[in-house]
Amino acid sequence: MANQELLQKMKDALLACDEDAVIETAQEVIQTGTDILEMISAMGETMTVLGDKFQVMEVFLPELLLASKGFKAAMRLFEPELLKSGTAGADRPKVVIGSVKGDLHTVGKDMVTTMMTVGGFEVKDLGIDLDASTFINEAVAIDAKIICVSALMSSTIAQQKVVLEFLKAKGLRDQFKVMVGGGPCTQSWADSIGADGFAKDAVGAVAVAKRLLAN
Ligand code: B12
Structure with missing residues (x-):
């Protein structure tokens, strides 16, 4: 199946x-060697579309949870494959x-975890409600x-x-760089609370993390 067809699927x-x-x-x-990063990006966008449908009650809670579970399972499958491509070195900042x-x-959060793992970091996912x-x-x-801190609600x-x-x-403030993100989060919010970094998406999170550690 061609890339476009699999993306649609x-x-x-x-x-x-x-x-x-x-x-x-x-x-x-x-199995088909399709571009995984392109797939992850399309999946993130689709979850947002699904979110809009949830808001107008075209999709309901149990369904949304199934989509989220599938999303997480897919990320777990993709991660080792992406790591094989060798983007991550031996000395991976934690x-x-x-x-x-x-x-x-x-x-x-799962998407940021995957992209940062692939981007060369050793990421420990602590979960939710922390x-x-x-x-x-x-x-x-x-x-x-x-320390990456995700929050999705006002x-x-x-x-x-x-x-x-x-x-x-x-x-301990000087010991860690703190990055914040999630739906209601903005750069000005991050600045106002004294966070070191903010990114609006998972790809941006990798770039910001690398910049913070380079400084
Ligand atoms: C899926 C979902 C749920 C699922 C969660 C399932 C799960 N396992 O995650 C369920 C059904 C459980 C749920 C419950 C609730 N939800 Co809800 N949910 C959503 C929904 C539809 C999609 C979120 C999502 O997965 N987006 C897709 C991902 C890819 O995007 P993302 O999360 O924003 O993450 C990206 C960036 O933000 C960034 N990022 C995220 N974290 C971090 C961290 C760092 C450090 C960085 C740098 C970047 C970063 O990178 C990510 C990838 O690109 C959103 C609507 C929406 N449009 O966002 C509402 C939404 C977040 N939920 C909302 C609400 C109110 C609730 C509930 C209170 C119930 C309700 N009334 O719907 C409960 C609260 C539960 C709780 N206590 O947390 C509101 C929040 C409104 C607000 N501004 O406060 C939203 C916006 C819907 C709405 N418009 O009303 N929800």
Whole structure:
């Protein structure tokens, strides 16, 4: 199957919220040597389309969860394949990533995890609904260079500031670069809370992380 056809097949599978079809198509992508990065980018865009459908009640919660599960499973399949292409060196700076307290959204965080792993970082995904202390304790434990904090809702975005304040309170602010992102997040929000970096998408996150560590 040609690239374009597989891209369409994956978009259709996600829009149909068909977890099995998403996974099968991901396997086909790998078997046929289709461009995985192009596929991931199309999948992210499709999740946003699905989000719009959710908002106007064309798609409902259980379906959306199936699409999200398929998305995560596909990322797990893609990651080792992308690593084989050798973009990641032996000395990979460590990163911790997670979604803030009260936030259960995983898809964007998973996408950032995959793209940063492929981009040469060793990323530990801490999960969702995390206390500020979890981000920081885990970052200390693995000697991470960057803490990535995801928040998808206006009700949870303030938790990104809590992570930064907690770091300061512990006297650890200079030890880590902190990157923030997620739907309601902007560069000016990131600046206002004193984060080191912001990116609006997963590809941008890799570039920002590299720039932060180069400085
Ligand atoms: C899927 C989804 C869910 C799923 C989550 C499933 C899962 N496993 O993730 C479910 C159904 C569980 C859910 C629940 C809820 N959701 Co919801 N959800 C969405 C939806 C439709 C899509 C999110 C998504 O996956 N986007 C696709 C990914 C690829 O994009 P992304 O997450 O933005 O991530 C990209 C960037 O933001 C960035 N990024 C993300 N994180 C980070 C981190 C760093 C460090 C960096 C640099 C970059 C970065 O890179 C990513 C990749 O490019 C959005 C609508 C939307 N259009 O976004 C609503 C949305 C986020 N949800 C919303 C709400 C309100 C809720 C609920 C309260 C219930 C409800 N009323 O719908 C609950 C709350 C649950 C909770 N406590 O967290 C609102 C938030 C509104 C707001 N501004 O506050 C939204 C915007 C929908 C809306 N318009 O009402 N949701």
